Amino acid sequence: MELSERSSDVGDxxxxxxxxxxxxxxxxxxxxxxxxxxxxxxxxxxxxxxxxLAVLRSF
Amino acid sequence: MFDTLAEDIRGYVAVDEAVSTVQRxxxxxxxxxxxxxxxxxxxxxxxxxxVVIGNHDIEVAFPPVQRLILxxxxxxxxxxxxxxxxxxxxxxxxxxxxxxxxxxxxxxxxDAWNYNRYEDLAKVAxxxxxxxxxxxxxxxxNAGTKMVKEVMNEVKRKYAWIDLLKPETSAAVGALxxxxxxxxxxxxxxxxxxxxxxxxxxxxxxxxxx
Numbered sequence: 001m002e003l004s005e006r007s008s009d010v011g012d013x014x015x016x017x018x019x020x021x022x023x024x025x026x027x028x029x030x031x032x033x034x035x036x037x038x039x040x041x042x043x044x045x046x047x048x049x050x051x052x053l054a055v056l057r058s059f
Numbered sequence: 060m061f062d063t064l065a066e067d068i069r070g071y072v073a074v075d076e077a078v079s080t081v082q083r084x085x086x087x088x089x090x091x092x093x094x095x096x097x098x099x100x101x102x103x104x105x106x107x108x109x110v111v112i113g114n115h116d117i118e119v120a121f122p123p124v125q126r127l128i129l130x131x132x133x134x135x136x137x138x139x140x141x142x143x144x145x146x147x148x149x150x151x152x153x154x155x156x157x158x159x160x161x162x163x164x165x166x167x168x169x170d171a172w173n174y175n176r177y178e179d180l181a182k183v184a185x186x187x188x189x190x191x192x193x194x195x196x197x198x199x200x201n202a203g204t205k206m207v208k209e210v211m212n213e214v215k216r217k218y219a220w221i222d223l224l225k226p227e228t229s230a231a232v233g234a235l236x237x238x239x240x241x242x243x244x245x246x247x248x249x250x251x252x253x254x255x256x257x258x259x260x261x262x263x264x265x266x267x268x269x
Contacts, residue, residue: 014107014154019161026115027090028062033215034089035062035222043092050100 020049062115064207070195071204074183077118078127085131098132101142108132112147113165114173114203120147120180121187149177172228173203203227210235210245 025042026035036042061084063073073080085094101108110119110128118124125145133139146152151164167173176199183193200208206227214221214235224230236243 013160016107016154016156019154019156019163021163023165024113025060025093026062026065027060027087027093028084028115029065030067030087031089033065033212035065036090039089039092043096046093046096046100050096050103050106053103053105 018052060110060116060119063118064115070198071200071208072198073118074193077121078123081118081124081127094131101132101139107142107144109144109146109152111152111163111165114167114175117175117180121184123187149175173201210242214239214242
């Protein structure tokens with residue numbers, strides 16, 4: 001999530017420019033018994049999300 | 060976030076072995092890229108990482124596990140630690156984006172099979188903070204956890220794709236009845252029916268308004 005300086009009109013809820021939800025990651029189990037297999041794709045996605053605030057603020 | 064139901068733990072919840080179990084997951088090379096990426100994420104200004112509890116990572120409600128995650132992702136960097144938030148009381152997480160209110164939940168909050176008993180999680184957290192433990196006999200797992208630990212994990216060793224069938228209670232069980240009736244009987248017998256009856260009688264506080 002990327003924090004914004006903007007205030008919210010619904011009380012004191014945190015306000016973000018973007019929210020990215022990753023659900024059911026399921027990190028666990030020994031190799032061969034793991035639900036999560038696309039670890040590189042997920043790690044790259046997290047790194048991509050981390051770059052987005054700079055992209056938004058460059059507009 | 061993680062999946063202790065896929066780990067070799069005693070019983071249905073890791074209490075004394077909660078930290079070592081999550082530490083093993085952190086140390087597993089299969090997942091290290093993800094922990095590293097999340098650690099890099101919280102090093103950046105203006106970011107917040109919110110960890111919302113689900114039904115297969117209930118140990119995230121325990122203070123020692125939260126301290127472990129904070130340490131793994133942020134070390135002694137106080138601003139980075141402050142960018143990590145835990146929501147483990149079953150309330151989900153709410154915030155706004157623009158003029159919209161956002162409400163994030165894992166989903167098991169509205170699933171009678173996989174609902175967490177948050178009072179029981181708080182009891183374990185209290186015990187751990189007090190330097191005490193919890194006997195496995197003191198813990199009542201939900202139906203989904205029993206199904207995973209007693210049936211699905213064994214089935215997965217033969218049919219690895221069984222995890223992909225959702226919802227488990229219809230698709231996975233249906234496939235199981237055909238593929239491996241002996242396993243299916245474990246979750247269609249009298250003990251399970253009694254378990255389901257108890258779930259039906261569970262108080263409405265476990266349900267979100269629809």
